[in-house]
Amino acid sequence: MDKNDQPAGDARHRVAENLRRLRKERGLSQEAMAELADFHRTYVSQLERCITNISLDGLERLARALNVDVLDLLARLEAAVETADRHRQ
Numbered sequence: 001m002d003k004n005d006q007p008a009g010d011a012r013h014r015v016a017e018n019l020r021r022l023r024k025e026r027g028l029s030q031e032a033m034a035e036l037a038d039f040h041r042t043y044v045s046q047l048e049r050c051i052t053n054i055s056l057d058g059l060e061r062l063a064r065a066l067n068v069d070v071l072d073l074l075a076r077l078e079a080a081v082e083t084a085d086r087h088r089q
Contacts, residue, residue, distance in 0.1 A: 020048045036065035
């Protein structure tokens, strides 16, 4: 798929899936994740369900809380899983 052919909301879906995966890998509840990133306790749930958008500043706060690069939250899902698998080995 060409970059220009991506469906609207693709980045939002990537953030949602990567956030969920990274949070669970660290054994964090949504509430604990929100506390680490200094968000309201329901905000992480809304992000993971693609109900709300996140700002760049918010993305940076999540990345810091998860100890990852912002790009890890925006990674294509296949690439993110492959990277996670390599880190486990």
